[in-house]
Amino acid sequence: MKLTRHSGGPVLTPVKHHGWENRTVFNCGVAQHDGKIILLYRAQGTHSDVSRLGYAESLDGIHFERAPEPVFSPAAPTEALGVEDPRLTFLEGRWQMLYTAWSPGNIQVALASTEDFRTWNRHGVVLPGPDNKDAALFPGKVGGRYVMFHRIPPAIWLAYSDDLLHWGDFQRIMEPRPGLWDALKLGAGGPPIETPEGWLVIYHGVDRDRVYRLGVALLDRDDPARVLHWPEQPILEPEEPWELNGDVPNVVFTCGTAEVGDEYYVYYGGADKVIGLATGRKDQLLQFAMSG
Numbered sequence: 001m002k003l004t005r006h007s008g009g010p011v012l013t014p015v016k017h018h019g020w021e022n023r024t025v026f027n028c029g030v031a032q033h034d035g036k037i038i039l040l041y042r043a044q045g046t047h048s049d050v051s052r053l054g055y056a057e058s059l060d061g062i063h064f065e066r067a068p069e070p071v072f073s074p075a076a077p078t079e080a081l082g083v084e085d086p087r088l089t090f091l092e093g094r095w096q097m098l099y100t101a102w103s104p105g106n107i108q109v110a111l112a113s114t115e116d117f118r119t120w121n122r123h124g125v126v127l128p129g130p131d132n133k134d135a136a137l138f139p140g141k142v143g144g145r146y147v148m149f150h151r152i153p154p155a156i157w158l159a160y161s162d163d164l165l166h167w168g169d170f171q172r173i174m175e176p177r178p179g180l181w182d183a184l185k186l187g188a189g190g191p192p193i194e195t196p197e198g199w200l201v202i203y204h205g206v207d208r209d210r211v212y213r214l215g216v217a218l219l220d221r222d223d224p225a226r227v228l229h230w231p232e233q234p235i236l237e238p239e240e241p242w243e244l245n246g247d248v249p250n251v252v253f254t255c256g257t258a259e260v261g262d263e264y265y266v267y268y269g270g271a272d273k274v275i276g277l278a279t280g281r282k283d284q285l286l287q288f289a290m291s292g
């Protein structure tokens with residue numbers, strides 16, 4: 001099974017007259033809020049490598065209106081080099097955003113929360129570096145605790161918490177698979193999706209040629225450290241010109257999925273420069289996940 005690309009090409013591209021997003025717009029967290037699909041996306045201008053987060057909203061998931069200014073920018077020494085790759089989960093009555101906080105020599109996981117995507121409570125670094133990223137919160141407690149994915153190279157890990165701020169009980173759950181397309185390193189995509197069969201994870205894998213592809217796995221509902229199914233084939237790989245060439249070549253990279261009717265809408269960065277959309281029937285993706 002492969003995801004199907006939206007036929008109109010990327011749904012979001014850099015804007016020439018916005019200095020903060022005239023070079024790249026890519027990896028985006030996804031929220032479904034007030035009948036809209038909202039993307040909080042990573043953006044860079046040509047004047048610096050620092051990433052900020054832009055806001056775009058849509059009624060149909062395809063045509064987006066964007067805010068003229070970033071809605072979240074670096075505001076602490078821990079994120080002096082940029083705020084990157086947000087993942088959004090609704091918990092405790094607010095949108096919780098885990099993101100990569102980048103500062104010299106340190107890549108850490110930070111948390112901020114919001115009700116309106118404009119005003120933020122910044123909770124600071126929740127997982128220290130020197131190299132920890134690709135963090136996403138599960139959409140509910142499991143066994144009475146909050147759970148998150150994170151990535152200490154090269155594997156996907158879980159961490160648990162009672163209050164979203166203090167994390168522990170770290171568990172390494174998905175390792176690179178020698179000889180396959182995810183042989184070098186892995187990272188979770190967006191929050192896992194709850195299904196009757198378990199937690200559906202869409203993740204990225206990197207091979208020795210540094211090609212980024214997307215794949216799926218299914219985790220046990222009650223003990224997500226148990227990987228139940230893990231097919232060998234990817235569900236999306238760079239093929240389009242704007243996935244093969246951009247700011248970083250050969251990359252498809254997701255931070256979130258929306259559920260629209262009987263389909264998943266997977267939003268992803270193409271070559272670290274534009275945002276694409278690929279969709280798949282829910283039943284087919286779950287069946288594929290369980291085939292591995």
Ligand code: BMA
Nearest residue numbers: 027084085248251253269272
């Ligand atoms: C990863 C992250 C992503 C990026 C990818 C490909 O390490 O930094 O934000 O999309 O590399 O460059």
